[in-house]
Structures are given as C-alpha cells and as structure tokens.
Amino acid sequence: MQKKIILTGDRPTGPLHLGHFVGSLQNRVKLQNSGNYEQNILIADMQALTDHFDQPEKISENIYEVTMDYLAVGIDPKLSTICLQSELTALPELTMYFLNLLTLNQVERNPTVKEEIKQKDFANKIPVGFLVYPVSQAADITAFGADLVPVGADQVPMIEDTNYLVRKFNATYKTEVLKECEALVPENFSRLVGLDGKAKMSKSLGNAIYLKDDADTLFKKVKQMYTDPNHLKVEDPGQVEGNVVFTYLDAFDDNKEEVAKLKEHYQRGGLGDMKLKKYLFEVMDNKFKGIRERRQELSQDRGYIKSVISEGTAKARDLSNDFMKKIKAAMGLSFS
Numbered sequence: 001m002q003k004k005i006i007l008t009g010d011r012p013t014g015p016l017h018l019g020h021f022v023g024s025l026q027n028r029v030k031l032q033n034s035g036n037y038e039q040n041i042l043i044a045d046m047q048a049l050t051d052h053f054d055q056p057e058k059i060s061e062n063i064y065e066v067t068m069d070y071l072a073v074g075i076d077p078k079l080s081t082i083c084l085q086s087e088l089t090a091l092p093e094l095t096m097y098f099l100n101l102l103t104l105n106q107v108e109r110n111p112t113v114k115e116e117i118k119q120k121d122f123a124n125k126i127p128v129g130f131l132v133y134p135v136s137q138a139a140d141i142t143a144f145g146a147d148l149v150p151v152g153a154d155q156v157p158m159i160e161d162t163n164y165l166v167r168k169f170n171a172t173y174k175t176e177v178l179k180e181c182e183a184l185v186p187e188n189f190s191r192l193v194g195l196d197g198k199a200k201m202s203k204s205l206g207n208a209i210y211l212k213d214d215a216d217t218l219f220k221k222v223k224q225m226y227t228d229p230n231h232l233k234v235e236d237p238g239q240v241e242g243n244v245v246f247t248y249l250d251a252f253d254d255n256k257e258e259v260a261k262l263k264e265h266y267q268r269g270g271l272g273d274m275k276l277k278k279y280l281f282e283v284m285d286n287k288f289k290g291i292r293e294r295r296q297e298l299s300q301d302r303g304y305i306k307s308v309i310s311e312g313t314a315k316a317r318d319l320s321n322d323f324m325k326k327i328k329a330a331m332g333l334s335f336s
C-alpha cells in the first residue's frame with residue numbers, strides 16, 4: 001500500500017520553543033516513527049520573508065537553528081525529508097497559477113491573516129507577499145501531493161482554503177491532477193501557555209522557553225513563571241488553575257501521582273512557590289537535557305546541518321518538479 005504523504009513546516013524566524021515541541025514536534029517524531037507516512041518537513045523561509053523581507057540574514061541563521069531543533073528532538077533525515085522552501089522553485093511557480101484563481105476579496109477575508117495583520121501593526125503597509133502567503137502555503141501542500149497536514153485546530157481554515165484552490169484549479173483546467181488534503185488535528189490538542197500565563201507561548205511575546213536554552217536560562221525562566229498572585233505566604237492556600245507552574249507540570253511531568261499530590265498540597269497551603277518551581281525545574285531539566293546536549297553537539301558541525309538540508313531539498317526538488325510538470329501538462333503548458 002502506498003504510504004500517505006505528510007507535509008508540514010515552520011517559518012524560520014527564530015529557534016523553536018516548547019510551544020512547538022508540545023504542539024507539533026513531538027507529534028512529527030511519532031508520525032515518523034510509526035513508519036506509516038512519507039513525512040516532508042518544509043523550512044518555510046520564503047514565507048518567513050513575507051514579514052521579514054528586510055532581514056534575510058536573520059532568516060538564514062534561523063534555517064540552521066530550526067534544523068538543529070528538528071534533529072535534536074529526533075527527526076531522522078533518513079526517515080523524514082527536511083527541505084528548504086526557497087530552493088524549491090515549483091512552489092512559487094504553482095503559487096502564481098493559484099493567485100489567478102482567487103479574488104482580492106477572498107484573499108483579504110482569510111481570518112488567520114486578518115488577525116496577524118492586526119497584531120503586526122502593518123497599518124496600511126501590508127506587503128503583498130504577506131497578504132497572499134496562505135496561497136503560497138496551499139502551493140506547498142499541493143505541490144508535494146500531500147494527503148495529510150498536521151496542524152492545530154486554529155489552522156483548519158488554511159486547509160479549507162487549500163482544498164478550495166484544489167477544486168477550483170481542477171474545475172478550471174478540467175483535470176484531477178491536484179488532490180485535496182486533510183488536516184491532521186492531534187487529539188486533545190492544546191497550545192502551551194507562555195511564562196506570563198497570559199497568552200500562548202511565542203517568540204514575539206517574549207514568554208518562551210527554547211529547546212536550546214541551557215540549564216541556567218531554564219531555571220531563570222521557571223523562576224519568572226506566573227503563579228497565584230494571592231499566594232503570598234507559604235502557608236496560604238494557593239490556586240492551581242491558571243498557575244503556569246502547574247500547567248507545565250501537567251505538560252511535562254510523567255509522574256502524574258506526584259503532580260496530583262503537589263496540587264493538593266498547594267491548594268491546602270504550606271507549599272511555597274520556590275519549592276514548587278525547583279521541582280518543576282528538575283522535571284524539565286531532565287526531560288530536555290538530552291535534546292539540549294544533542295543540539296549543542298550538532299551546533300559544532302554546521303557542515304553536517306547544511307548537508308541534511310541540501311540532501312532533503314534535492315529529494316523534495318525532484319518530487320515537486322515532477323509533479324509540477326504534470327500540473328503544467330494539465331494546463332496545456334508542456335513545452336520543455
């Protein structure tokens with residue numbers, strides 16, 4: 001039986017943090033190791049440039065960072081294809097054809113982009129490339145012939161847009177060359193909250209713990225975590241809900257019994273924040289030490305990281321170019 005194709009990816013605008021780890025990296029390693037899928041992981045540098053076009057050196061540095069994060073968490077380049085978007089010319093090519101199939105109104109209606117435009121404070125200087133990045137993302141997915149796209153629930157509209165383009169393309173050019181894809185939404189998916197407890201973990205909010213953070217940095221960040229502002233004295237009863245330390249214990253401590261005991265003790269009173277944070281630090285340090293050490297080793301060998309990218313990209317290039325030929329043939333454009 002033919003294996004199902006997965007396409008997933010990240011914008012290389014910074015190293016990956018624990019939000020990525022919980023929300024997608026862990027899942028990718030699982031999907032990879034199941035042996036049931038052909039997994040492609042796209043480092044979406046062209047997409048990153050849509051809102052960082054004036055900082056190409058930042059993107060190029062973070063291509064290394066993100067690749068090191070992938071390898072450190074257990075993405076195996078022999079089992080998953082790690083590839084670089086800007087080296088795959090079939091993707092912008094397909095994007096150009098897709099752009100004709102949408103009206104400006106439709107593009108402006110995308111809820112994810114709308115929200116991002118608000119956050120980024122572009123005012124009336126929205127780069128056209130940014131506005132249409134979901135179209136380029138649809139091209140990423142379809143040019144790989146992806147069956148499945150692992151995403152969080154909030155990204156489902158992106159997949160619906162992709163499938164709209166697939167249907168529109170097939171109907172316009174009377175073909176079945178493109179196929180629809182399915183969002184693979186992990187069960188009980190939840191975004192990891194940031195250190196401040198206010199919003200999801202993200203680089204731009206400065207509330208993130210990175211996979212590359214060393215033990216000292218990790219300890220500092222754990223100490224900063226938002227707890228219960230009314231828990232002033234050790235003997236006071238404390239609140240567990242909304243307390244970031246407990247959120248992280250739920251996420252990272254495999255010893256659920258101990259977590260239950262700590263919660264009970266905290267609520268009763270008599271468990272100090274510092275003691276609790278030291279416990280969380282130990283749990284997280286144990287969990288991420290191996291990843292951090294592997295990453296540290298990898299960072300000594302930039303040549304190897306580069307070869308992982310170029311080998312994966314070569315494979316993805318063949319695949320997407322072959323498919324692009326078929327797409328153009330379906331449009332009556334086969335002259336090469």
Ligand code: TRP
Binds near residue numbers: 008047137
């Ligand atoms: N939009 C994704 C992000 O913000 C990156 C990405 C680009 C992607 N192309 C994709 C994700 C295709 C899944 C499928 O990081």
